[in-house]
Amino acid sequence: MAPRKRTKNQEEDLVVEKPAPATSRLTRSSARLAANSKADLTVTELPKSKKAKRAPKENGKVEEVENKEVKVDVGLGKLDKDAKSRTVVIEHCKQCQSFKKRAIQVQTGLENGVPGITVLLNPDKPRRGCFEIRSEDGEKFISLLDMKRPFTRMKELNMDEVISDIIEKIKG
Template identity: 45%
Template sequence: MAPKKRKTTETANPDAARPSQRVTRSSTRNTGNSTGGEAAPPVQPVKPPTKKAKASKEKEERKPSQTSETEPLAEVKTIIVEACKQCHSFKVRALKVKDDLEKAVPGIVVEVNPERPRKGCFEIRDGSGKIFISLLDMPRPFKKMKDLDMDQVISDIIEKIK
Protein backbone atom coordinates (compact mmCIF):
# COMPACT_ATOMS: atom_id res chain seq x y z
CA MET A 1 0.00 0.00 0.00
CA ALA A 2 1.43 3.36 -0.98
CA PRO A 3 1.71 6.13 1.63
CA LYS A 4 -0.84 8.91 1.54
CA LYS A 5 0.21 12.18 0.04
CA ARG A 6 0.29 15.15 2.32
CA LYS A 7 -1.74 18.18 1.63
CA THR A 8 0.29 21.13 0.53
CA THR A 9 0.10 24.37 2.41
CA GLU A 10 -1.65 25.98 -0.51
CA THR A 11 -4.65 23.68 -0.23
CA ALA A 12 -4.63 23.51 3.56
CA ASN A 13 -4.31 27.23 4.15
CA PRO A 14 -4.29 29.34 1.00
CA ASP A 15 -3.74 32.60 2.95
CA ALA A 16 -0.42 31.48 4.48
CA ALA A 17 2.64 33.08 2.95
CA ARG A 18 5.39 30.67 1.99
CA PRO A 19 9.02 31.69 2.19
CA SER A 20 10.86 31.64 -1.09
CA GLN A 21 13.64 29.47 0.34
CA ARG A 22 13.91 26.89 3.04
CA VAL A 23 15.47 28.18 6.29
CA THR A 24 17.48 25.72 8.34
CA ARG A 25 19.55 26.04 11.50
CA SER A 26 22.79 25.81 9.59
CA SER A 27 21.71 28.44 7.06
CA THR A 28 20.94 30.93 9.83
CA ARG A 29 24.48 30.58 11.17
CA ASN A 30 26.02 31.62 7.88
CA THR A 31 26.60 35.32 7.44
CA GLY A 32 25.55 35.28 3.81
CA ASN A 33 22.15 33.67 4.34
CA SER A 34 19.52 34.39 1.74
CA THR A 35 16.81 35.51 4.17
CA GLY A 36 18.18 39.04 4.09
CA GLY A 37 18.59 39.38 7.86
CA GLU A 38 21.78 39.37 9.86
CA ALA A 39 22.99 36.15 11.37
CA ALA A 40 22.32 35.71 15.07
CA PRO A 41 25.38 35.23 17.28
CA PRO A 42 25.99 31.59 18.20
CA VAL A 43 24.37 30.53 21.44
CA GLN A 44 26.72 29.05 24.03
CA PRO A 45 25.17 26.08 25.87
CA VAL A 46 25.03 26.42 29.64
CA LYS A 47 27.02 23.68 31.31
CA PRO A 48 25.96 22.39 34.72
CA PRO A 49 28.49 23.06 37.49
CA THR A 50 31.07 20.35 38.00
CA LYS A 51 31.72 18.51 41.23
CA LYS A 52 34.84 20.58 41.75
CA ALA A 53 32.90 23.84 41.42
CA LYS A 54 30.23 22.59 43.82
CA ALA A 55 32.88 21.56 46.35
CA SER A 56 34.58 24.96 46.21
CA LYS A 57 31.23 26.71 46.75
CA GLU A 58 30.54 24.48 49.76
CA LYS A 59 33.98 25.26 51.22
CA GLU A 60 33.33 28.99 50.82
CA GLU A 61 29.99 28.63 52.60
CA ARG A 62 31.58 26.64 55.45
CA LYS A 63 34.19 29.30 56.18
CA PRO A 64 33.41 31.02 59.47
CA SER A 65 32.45 34.65 59.17
CA GLN A 66 34.68 37.27 60.67
CA THR A 67 33.63 38.20 64.18
CA SER A 68 33.95 41.54 65.84
CA GLU A 69 36.43 42.09 68.64
CA THR A 70 33.69 42.26 71.26
CA GLU A 71 32.45 38.71 70.61
CA PRO A 72 34.28 35.96 72.49
CA LEU A 73 35.82 33.36 70.20
CA ALA A 74 34.49 29.90 70.95
CA GLU A 75 37.09 27.20 70.53
CA VAL A 76 35.71 24.74 68.02
CA LYS A 77 37.36 21.35 68.01
CA THR A 78 37.72 19.86 64.52
CA ILE A 79 38.25 16.18 63.84
CA ILE A 80 39.19 15.00 60.34
CA VAL A 81 38.41 11.47 59.22
CA GLU A 82 40.27 10.45 56.08
CA ALA A 83 38.74 7.33 54.56
CA CYS A 84 39.63 5.77 51.22
CA LYS A 85 36.85 5.64 48.63
CA GLN A 86 38.03 2.29 47.29
CA CYS A 87 35.72 0.18 49.47
CA HIS A 88 32.35 0.75 51.13
CA SER A 89 33.65 -0.47 54.51
CA PHE A 90 35.78 2.71 54.83
CA LYS A 91 32.71 4.88 54.40
CA VAL A 92 30.68 2.90 56.94
CA ARG A 93 33.36 3.25 59.60
CA ALA A 94 33.98 6.94 58.85
CA LEU A 95 30.28 7.78 59.18
CA LYS A 96 30.07 5.78 62.43
CA VAL A 97 32.98 7.78 63.87
CA LYS A 98 31.37 11.04 62.75
CA ASP A 99 27.94 10.26 64.21
CA ASP A 100 29.25 8.94 67.53
CA LEU A 101 31.69 11.81 68.09
CA GLU A 102 29.06 14.45 67.30
CA LYS A 103 26.65 12.83 69.77
CA ALA A 104 29.25 12.42 72.54
CA VAL A 105 31.02 15.79 72.37
CA PRO A 106 28.87 18.92 72.00
CA GLY A 107 30.21 21.60 69.66
CA ILE A 108 32.64 19.33 67.82
CA VAL A 109 32.99 19.47 64.04
CA VAL A 110 33.78 16.19 62.29
CA GLU A 111 34.73 16.33 58.61
CA VAL A 112 34.94 13.22 56.46
CA ASN A 113 37.38 13.55 53.56
CA PRO A 114 37.66 17.35 53.30
CA GLU A 115 40.44 16.69 50.75
CA ARG A 116 40.99 13.81 48.37
CA PRO A 117 41.86 10.74 50.50
CA ARG A 118 44.90 8.55 49.99
CA LYS A 119 44.52 5.03 48.64
CA GLY A 120 43.99 2.37 51.32
CA CYS A 121 44.01 4.94 54.12
CA PHE A 122 41.90 5.20 57.27
CA GLU A 123 43.09 7.99 59.52
CA ILE A 124 41.47 10.00 62.31
CA ARG A 125 43.20 13.23 63.37
CA ASP A 126 42.32 16.61 64.85
CA GLY A 127 42.55 19.93 63.05
CA SER A 128 46.03 20.69 64.40
CA GLY A 129 47.45 17.42 63.06
CA LYS A 130 47.44 15.21 66.18
CA ILE A 131 46.79 11.66 64.92
CA PHE A 132 44.47 9.40 66.93
CA ILE A 133 44.60 6.38 64.60
CA SER A 134 46.39 5.87 61.31
CA LEU A 135 46.17 2.88 59.00
CA LEU A 136 48.01 3.62 55.75
CA ASP A 137 48.53 1.72 52.49
CA MET A 138 46.40 -1.22 53.52
CA PRO A 139 46.10 -3.95 50.89
CA ARG A 140 42.79 -5.66 50.27
CA PRO A 141 40.82 -7.13 52.15
CA PHE A 142 41.70 -4.32 54.67
CA LYS A 143 42.02 -6.77 57.58
CA LYS A 144 43.64 -4.25 59.97
CA MET A 145 40.71 -1.87 59.65
CA LYS A 146 38.03 -4.57 59.82
CA ASP A 147 39.59 -6.03 62.98
CA LEU A 148 39.30 -2.69 64.81
CA ASP A 149 36.72 -2.36 67.55
CA MET A 150 35.24 0.96 66.43
CA ASP A 151 33.40 1.57 69.72
CA GLN A 152 36.70 1.27 71.62
CA VAL A 153 38.47 3.56 69.13
CA ILE A 154 35.72 6.18 69.45
CA SER A 155 35.76 6.05 73.27
CA ASP A 156 39.57 6.50 73.25
CA ILE A 157 39.25 9.55 71.00
CA ILE A 158 36.58 11.05 73.26
CA GLU A 159 38.85 10.61 76.31
CA LYS A 160 41.77 12.31 74.51
CA ILE A 161 39.58 15.23 73.42
CA LYS A 162 38.15 15.94 76.90
Protein backbone atom coordinates in the same frame (compact mmCIF):
# COMPACT_ATOMS: atom_id res chain seq x y z
CA MET B 1 15.18 32.31 -21.71
CA ALA B 2 15.13 33.74 -18.14
CA PRO B 3 11.96 35.38 -16.77
CA ARG B 4 11.87 39.15 -16.50
CA LYS B 5 12.59 40.89 -13.21
CA ARG B 6 9.62 42.04 -11.24
CA THR B 7 9.16 45.63 -10.23
CA LYS B 8 8.37 46.69 -6.65
CA ASN B 9 4.68 47.21 -7.42
CA GLN B 10 4.38 43.69 -8.72
CA GLU B 11 6.23 42.25 -5.66
CA GLU B 12 3.90 44.02 -3.19
CA ASP B 13 0.89 42.60 -4.98
CA LEU B 14 2.31 39.09 -4.82
CA VAL B 15 3.18 39.20 -1.09
CA VAL B 16 0.21 37.65 0.65
CA GLU B 17 0.46 36.05 4.07
CA LYS B 18 -0.33 32.39 3.77
CA PRO B 19 -0.93 30.24 6.81
CA ALA B 20 1.86 27.78 7.45
CA PRO B 21 1.04 24.33 6.16
CA ALA B 22 0.07 21.93 8.93
CA THR B 23 2.72 19.26 8.88
CA SER B 24 3.37 16.62 11.43
CA ARG B 25 7.08 16.91 10.86
CA LEU B 26 9.08 19.26 13.09
CA THR B 27 12.73 19.86 12.36
CA ARG B 28 15.35 21.71 14.35
CA SER B 29 15.44 24.57 11.89
CA SER B 30 11.66 24.97 11.81
CA ALA B 31 11.53 24.98 15.61
CA ARG B 32 14.27 27.63 15.70
CA LEU B 33 12.43 29.78 13.15
CA ALA B 34 9.19 29.49 15.07
CA ALA B 35 10.93 30.47 18.30
CA ASN B 36 12.54 33.49 16.65
CA SER B 37 9.24 34.68 15.19
CA LYS B 38 7.58 34.38 18.62
CA ALA B 39 10.46 36.25 20.23
CA ASP B 40 9.95 39.16 17.85
CA LEU B 41 6.27 39.40 18.76
CA THR B 42 6.66 39.23 22.54
CA VAL B 43 7.31 42.22 24.74
CA THR B 44 10.78 42.31 26.24
CA GLU B 45 10.77 40.78 29.69
CA LEU B 46 12.05 42.52 32.77
CA PRO B 47 15.27 41.06 34.19
CA LYS B 48 14.68 38.59 37.01
CA SER B 49 15.56 39.82 40.46
CA LYS B 50 18.23 37.92 42.34
CA LYS B 51 17.16 35.85 45.31
CA ALA B 52 18.43 36.96 48.67
CA LYS B 53 20.92 34.52 50.18
CA ARG B 54 20.04 32.81 53.41
CA ALA B 55 22.07 33.68 56.45
CA PRO B 56 24.27 30.88 57.80
CA LYS B 57 22.88 29.03 60.83
CA GLU B 58 25.85 29.35 63.15
CA ASN B 59 29.50 30.37 62.95
CA GLY B 60 28.74 32.34 59.79
CA LYS B 61 30.88 35.36 59.20
CA VAL B 62 28.94 36.94 56.34
CA GLU B 63 25.25 37.72 56.42
CA GLU B 64 23.63 39.15 53.31
CA VAL B 65 20.51 41.26 53.66
CA GLU B 66 17.95 42.05 50.93
CA ASN B 67 19.27 45.57 50.37
CA LYS B 68 22.72 44.14 49.61
CA GLU B 69 24.42 45.30 52.81
CA VAL B 70 27.06 42.97 54.20
CA LYS B 71 27.52 42.55 57.94
CA VAL B 72 30.62 40.91 59.41
CA ASP B 73 30.73 39.47 62.91
CA VAL B 74 33.92 40.65 64.57
CA GLY B 75 33.94 38.13 67.43
CA LEU B 76 34.23 35.09 65.15
CA GLY B 77 37.46 36.19 63.48
CA LYS B 78 39.77 34.74 66.15
CA LEU B 79 39.86 31.04 66.93
CA ASP B 80 40.99 29.88 70.33
CA LYS B 81 42.76 26.59 71.04
CA ASP B 82 39.52 24.84 72.04
CA ALA B 83 37.94 25.60 68.67
CA LYS B 84 40.89 24.09 66.78
CA SER B 85 40.91 20.94 68.89
CA ARG B 86 37.16 20.64 68.37
CA THR B 87 37.67 19.89 64.67
CA VAL B 88 38.37 16.28 63.74
CA VAL B 89 39.36 15.18 60.23
CA ILE B 90 38.56 11.66 59.04
CA GLU B 91 40.42 10.66 55.89
CA HIS B 92 39.14 7.47 54.32
CA CYS B 93 39.88 5.74 51.03
CA LYS B 94 37.17 5.67 48.37
CA GLN B 95 38.29 2.26 47.12
CA CYS B 96 35.84 0.27 49.24
CA GLN B 97 32.53 0.99 51.01
CA SER B 98 33.84 -0.45 54.29
CA PHE B 99 36.00 2.69 54.71
CA LYS B 100 32.98 4.93 54.26
CA LYS B 101 30.81 2.92 56.68
CA ARG B 102 33.40 3.18 59.44
CA ALA B 103 34.03 6.87 58.78
CA ILE B 104 30.33 7.66 59.05
CA GLN B 105 30.08 5.55 62.20
CA VAL B 106 32.95 7.50 63.81
CA GLN B 107 31.45 10.81 62.65
CA THR B 108 28.04 10.15 64.21
CA GLY B 109 29.64 8.77 67.40
CA LEU B 110 31.83 11.86 67.86
CA GLU B 111 29.02 14.30 67.09
CA ASN B 112 26.77 12.58 69.63
CA GLY B 113 29.52 12.20 72.26
CA VAL B 114 31.08 15.68 72.14
CA PRO B 115 28.80 18.72 71.80
CA GLY B 116 30.02 21.41 69.42
CA ILE B 117 32.57 19.24 67.60
CA THR B 118 33.09 19.55 63.87
CA VAL B 119 33.89 16.35 61.96
CA LEU B 120 35.17 16.66 58.39
CA LEU B 121 35.16 13.67 56.03
CA ASN B 122 37.85 13.82 53.32
CA PRO B 123 38.40 17.58 53.11
CA ASP B 124 41.31 16.86 50.74
CA LYS B 125 41.79 14.11 48.20
CA PRO B 126 42.23 10.91 50.24
CA ARG B 127 45.21 8.59 49.96
CA ARG B 128 44.75 5.06 48.68
CA GLY B 129 44.23 2.41 51.36
CA CYS B 130 44.17 5.03 54.10
CA PHE B 131 41.95 5.31 57.19
CA GLU B 132 43.14 8.11 59.43
CA ILE B 133 41.44 10.05 62.21
CA ARG B 134 43.24 13.20 63.38
CA SER B 135 42.53 16.58 64.91
CA GLU B 136 42.94 19.64 62.75
CA ASP B 137 46.09 20.73 64.61
CA GLY B 138 47.80 17.44 63.64
CA GLU B 139 47.31 15.08 66.60
CA LYS B 140 46.65 11.60 65.17
CA PHE B 141 44.16 9.34 66.91
CA ILE B 142 44.31 6.44 64.40
CA SER B 143 46.50 6.11 61.35
CA LEU B 144 46.20 3.07 59.10
CA LEU B 145 48.11 3.67 55.87
CA ASP B 146 48.83 1.64 52.71
CA MET B 147 46.39 -1.14 53.54
CA LYS B 148 45.86 -3.86 50.96
CA ARG B 149 42.70 -5.87 50.43
CA PRO B 150 40.90 -7.30 52.44
CA PHE B 151 41.78 -4.43 54.85
CA THR B 152 42.07 -6.71 57.88
CA ARG B 153 43.72 -4.14 60.17
CA MET B 154 40.76 -1.79 59.76
CA LYS B 155 38.13 -4.53 60.00
CA GLU B 156 39.65 -5.87 63.24
CA LEU B 157 39.11 -2.53 64.98
CA ASN B 158 36.26 -2.24 67.45
CA MET B 159 34.83 1.09 66.37
CA ASP B 160 32.94 1.67 69.65
CA GLU B 161 36.20 1.49 71.60
CA VAL B 162 37.91 3.75 69.06
CA ILE B 163 35.15 6.35 69.37
CA SER B 164 35.22 6.28 73.18
CA ASP B 165 39.06 6.64 73.20
CA ILE B 166 38.89 9.65 70.88
CA ILE B 167 36.16 11.28 73.01
CA GLU B 168 38.32 10.81 76.14
CA LYS B 169 41.36 12.37 74.42
CA ILE B 170 39.33 15.35 73.21
CA LYS B 171 37.65 16.02 76.56
CA GLY B 172 40.67 15.30 78.73
